[in-house]
Amino acid sequence: MMKLLQSSDLQEEKVRILRSLGIASDPALIQRTLDFSLSSDVRSQDTVSVIGGVTGSVEGRRLAWKFLQDNWEELHRRYRGGFLLSRLVSSTTGNFASEAMAVEVEEFFKLHPAPAAERTIQQSLENIRLNQRQLERNVDEVKKFLTAFK
Numbered sequence: 541m542m543k544l545l546q547s548s549d550l551q552e553e554k555v556r557i558l559r560s561l562g563i564a565s566d567p568a569l570i571q572r573t574l575d576f577s578l579s580s581d582v583r584s585q586d587t588v589s590v591i592g593g594v595t596g597s598v599e600g601r602r603l604a605w606k607f608l609q610d611n612w613e614e615l616h617r618r619y620r621g622g623f624l625l626s627r628l629v630s631s632t633t634g635n636f637a638s639e640a641m642a643v644e645v646e647e648f649f650k651l652h653p654a655p656a657a658e659r660t661i662q663q664s665l666e667n668i669r670l671n672q673r674q675l676e677r678n679v680d681e682v683k684k685f686l687t688a689f690k
Contacts, residue, residue, distance in 0.1 A: 562594030567603060570594050574607040578614065587615075588624045592631035604632045605645075612652050626660040633664040637671035 561573040576582065577590035591607065594600035608615060608628065619625035633645045642665050649661050675682070 559589050559593035561590065562592075562600060563596065564594075565597065565599070567599055570597075570600050570603050571607075574603060578611065584618055585624065588619070588628045588631070591628060595631050595635065601632070601635055605636075608632045609648060616652070616654060620654075621656050625654060626657045629654065629657045629660045630664055633661075634667045635671065636668045637675050639669065639672055642668040642672070 561576070562570060564570055564573065573594055574591060577587045582590055591604055595604050615628060616625070619628060633641075636642070636645070645661070645668065646665055654661065
């Protein structure tokens with residue numbers, strides 16, 4: 541994928557390739573993708589797409605959230621007043637599904653305020669709690685469905 545990225549002349553194609561880097565299932569590759577997102581090889585405005593690209597799996601979401609926390613100062617500096625900060629917050633937090641994660645997200649943003657993304661933070665917290673309730677409500681049906689594919 542990196543060879544494709546380097547050989548591409550079209551920015552649209554580069555962005556698609558950057559997003560697809562996160563599809564990996566190996567946590568080490570996901571982490572490499574996240575680290576790469578902040579490199580000089582990725583345009584600042586494309587970093588959010590790269591980070592969001594890893595959030596399609598449970599492991600990817602966990603790693604992206606940790607990456608956001610570990611690199612908050614740099615990410616907040618880059619996107620502090622723009623819509624990209626909201627996109628970043630939404631993509632790294634909105635798909636969790638436990639009260640523990642809702643509390644963790646809430647506590648993080650209490651310690652690291654992001655006024656430009658406050659509405660998005662509140663929406664993410666609401667989504668996390670809705671996801672949790674949906675899982676609790678449908679746990680038996682989900683188990684039954686998944687058991688059928690063993």
